[in-house]
Amino acid sequence: MLNKLSDTIYYLSNQDDKERPTLGLVCGDQFSLIIDAGNSPQHAQDFLLEIEKRNVPPVKYVVITHAHWDHFLGMNEFNATVIVNNQTNEMIKEWQGFSYDDRSLQKYVTANQMSPICMKVLQTDMTNRERFKLKSPDVIFENTLTIDLGNKLCILERIKSTHTDDATIIYIPDEKVVFLGDCAYGTTTNSLFHYKQSLLSPMIKDIQKYDAEMFLLGHESICDLNEMNVYWEELTAANQAVNSTSLEQAMKSFKEENNREPNDNERFFIKAFVNDRNIQSD
Structure with a gap:
């Protein structure tokens, strides 16, 4: 079910049991913008079915917050302009070269190019995998990009992140809402979960410069300003x-x-x- 945050912002909640992150929808007077494309074609289709139930302007843009598989492998399902930052674009290229049949998926898992959970999701939620090829993004930006949906601005910015090197956040000024993707989380390297210590303060600074009151995260759905500040305070301490x-x-x-x-x-x-x-x- 699509959750309504305001008259112009909706989100589909994360589903941890299916490795599905939060997906966002921002609606202007003329067009709508989607935030993250889902972890599979089925995830994207489920999202589009929910959007069809709402009387919203046509979806013109899809923004990918970062190049982790669960956020972009559904992007072929959208008849829209896919937007990424330049680093995300480079990281997605590897997945564009992949084949998605069972034998290939197992090969990628064995070579640590793909997680076992990713393979399992794709085997369940990607039909016609033998012929599947991930398409290329349409618009690539470097640092910032502003999109007008018709009386509704969306500010995209690539920021420093403790989670990944290619994080994009999306800020909607008139709603004081920011979509963070997974940027505020840690990451795993050599089987060790960690937060990139050198990037914590720069990341918090990059996010807090925006006058935001609501924050949508990739795997917690939604936090208010107080909850977010407690998170920053605990991390900083x-x-x-x-x-x-x-x-x-x-x-x-x-x-x-x-x-x-x-x-x-x-x-x-x-x-x-x-x-x-x-x-x-x-």
Whole structure:
């Protein structure tokens, strides 16, 4: 079901059991814009069916927030202009060269080019896989791009991110809403989950310069300003406690700096920042 955030903004909630992220819809007087294309053709089709139930202007644009498979593998289903930043475009090229039959998918999983969950989703939600070829994006921008949907501006910006090197966020000024994709999350390298410590403060700065009151994230759906600020505060406090590869020292530093024990979220973040130190020291 399509959730209504305002008269002009809707979203399809994430489904963790199907590895489906949040998808967004922004409507202007003339056109509509979709945020992320889904993890498969079936995900995209399900989204389009929900959009058809609403009396909204025709979809003219699809913006991909970053080049992780669950956000773009449905893009062939949209009769619209697909927009990506230049880094996302380069990363998608590998997937354009892929074949999607069972034998090829297994080969990519064995070579760590594709996750087993991705293969499973595609085998379930991509028909005619033997003939499937991922299309190329239509518009490639470098840093920022502003789109007018008809009395409705959408500001696209590539920002620094603790999750990926190619993050794009979408800000709708008159609604004070920003779609973050997965940019505020951590990532996994060599089986270690971590937040990129050097990019945390620049990322928060890039996001907080926008006057936003509601935030849509790829795998939590929606947060208000207070919830987002708590998230930033916990991440920042955890980050400041980590100055080495020692988890024990980081926990001790946190307690000394904050005069309390870290909560569960902060413990998780501290471990992730220590993991990042270990990755950077390898």
